[in-house]
Amino acid sequence: MEFVRKWVQVIAGFLMNGYWLFPWTRNIYQGPLKVLCAPGLNCYSCPAATTCCPLGALQQLLGGVRLAIASGQYFFGWYIVGAMGLMGGLLGRMICGWACPFGFFQELLHKLPSPKFEIPRGLRHLKFAILLFFVILLPLLAVDEFGLGAPWFCKYVCPAGTLEAGIPLLILQPGLRETIGFLFFGKFVIMTAFIAWAVMASRPFCRVACPLGAFYALFGKVRAVRLRLDEHKCTNCNACHQVCPMGVKFNESPDDTECITCLACMHQACKFDAISLEFCGLPLTGTRGKRLATTEKTG
Amino acid sequence: MANERKPGRKPDHPLQKAPLWLSLFFLALLLVGIAIDEPGRVLEQARQICLSCIGVG
Numbered sequence: 001m002e003f004v005r006k007w008v009q010v011i012a013g014f015l016m017n018g019y020w021l022f023p024w025t026r027n028i029y030q031g032p033l034k035v036l037c038a039p040g041l042n043c044y045s046c047p048a049a050t051t052c053c054p055l056g057a058l059q060q061l062l063g064g065v066r067l068a069i070a071s072g073q074y075f076f077g078w079y080i081v082g083a084m085g086l087m088g089g090l091l092g093r094m095i096c097g098w099a100c101p102f103g104f105f106q107e108l109l110h111k112l113p114s115p116k117f118e119i120p121r122g123l124r125h126l127k128f129a130i131l132l133f134f135v136i137l138l139p140l141l142a143v144d145e146f147g148l149g150a151p152w153f154c155k156y157v158c159p160a161g162t163l164e165a166g167i168p169l170l171i172l173q174p175g176l177r178e179t180i181g182f183l184f185f186g187k188f189v190i191m192t193a194f195i196a197w198a199v200m201a202s203r204p205f206c207r208v209a210c211p212l213g214a215f216y217a218l219f220g221k222v223r224a225v226r227l228r229l230d231e232h233k234c235t236n237c238n239a240c241h242q243v244c245p246m247g248v249k250f251n252e253s254p255d256d257t258e259c260i261t262c263l264a265c266m267h268q269a270c271k272f273d274a275i276s277l278e279f280c281g282l283p284l285t286g287t288r289g290k291r292l293a294t295t296e297k298t299g
Numbered sequence: 300m301a302n303e304r305k306p307g308r309k310p311d312h313p314l315q316k317a318p319l320w321l322s323l324f325f326l327a328l329l330l331v332g333i334a335i336d337e338p339g340r341v342l343e344q345a346r347q348i349c350l351s352c353i354g355v356g
Contacts, residue, residue, distance in 0.1 A: 027348075028346075028348055030346040032342070034341075034342055034345040034346060035338045035339075035341060035342040035345070043352065043353070044345045044349070044352075045348050045349045045352050045353050052341055052342075052344075052345040056344075056345075056349060056352055057341045057344060057345065060341075060344045060349070061337070061340065061341070068340075073335070073336075073340070074335060075335070075337050075340050077332075077337075078328050078329070078331045078332030078335070078337055079328075079329055079331075079332025079333060079337040079338050079341060080332070080337075080341065081325070081328055081332075082325045082326065082327070082328030082329025082330070082331070082332055083325075083329055084325075085321070085322075085324070085325025085328065086322055086325040086326050086329060088325070089318055089319075089321040089322035089324075089325055090318070090322050150351055151349065151351055151352055154349065154351060154352035154353075155351045155352065155354065158352070161352050161353050161354065162353065162354055165348075165349075165352065165353040166353035166354050166355060169348065169353060169355075170355070176350075176355055179350070179355045180354075180355050183354050183355070184353075184354040184355050186354075187354040188354075219318075219321070222317045222318050222321055223318055224315075224318035224319065224322065278312070280314055280315045280316070280318055280319060281312050281313055281314055281315035282312050282314060283312055
């Protein structure tokens with residue numbers, strides 16, 4: 001299953017970044033597909049990006065809400081929030097595990113040999129604050145003399161934007177190099193820090209700072225596709241703790257909002273068939289491991 | 300025992316409707332956005348290089 005997930009990640013990454021004429025055009029893709037909302041974190045100013053970033057689009061809409069209202073247009077982000085909520089309601093953070101290019105990038109970084117460290121669980125709450133302040137409140141409330149708000153998360157934090165768009169565009173368009181300053185170097189430091197952290201810890205950006213992950217995490221208990229724990233079969237052997245890339249202790253908190261439904265606990269750890277996949281309460285998986293569980297329990 | 304499951308009978312899996320209602324709610328939001336031409340505004344923004352977004356603006 002891990003093999004399948006990796007291929008899904010590769011294909012999703014390619015679909016969201018399928019414009020490969022950019023080395024010749026030296027510009028970003030400007031076709032009609034950009035109206036579609038990417039499920040994962042993928043900067044729409046990336047030269048290869050074929051879809052729009054939901055966070056970037058939402059911040060732009062919230063930042064321009066005053067001007068939109070003044071011109072009789074009620075653009076409050078219905079389309080973007082609707083698309084994000086639809087994906088969240090159906091899949092929740094499964095998107096992080098299966099269709100986020102930046103999450104996939106971090107997984108690859110974590111395979112590099114290095115000392116590995118855990119991430120303190122308390123840091124997971126930071127991403128909700130980033131979602132609230134940097135994506136919603138600051139773009140909406142901190143406006144300039146023209147009534148326009150800035151995309152605060154993109155502008156001051158997003159390491160995916162620096163990696164996928166900032167650096168490639170500075171290479172492709174030499175004229176932009178004259179405009180870089182403290183803002184770019186600050187974001188470059190943030191990006192470098194998260195890259196180094198991702199080598200030493202599993203998915204640090206997803207767990208600590210990603211506002212899109214925070215939004216999908218809100219659907220942790222009410223999403224359609226989710227993992228279920230059968231407490232009668234679980235022996236509390238804690239094998240699921242060892243394989244989870246998000247630091248979830250599945251047998252202790254099966255509804256954990258951090259779960260990205262990568263299925264590692266179900267396929268790589270649990271020998272007792274205690275974990276299954278379901279859609280709206282209906283089982284999607286069979287009885288793999290049942291015989292093994294019976295054999296081990298009876299000795 | 301009243302709660303004991305009969306041999307061979309499959310466990311009940313009641314359909315959870317909350318995720319479906321939630322998804323329908325957000326689908327409705329999406330359709331509202333489409334109805335007022337919000338995608339047009341999104342497309343207009345996405346076609347431009349967002350200098351602020353990449354930290355050079």
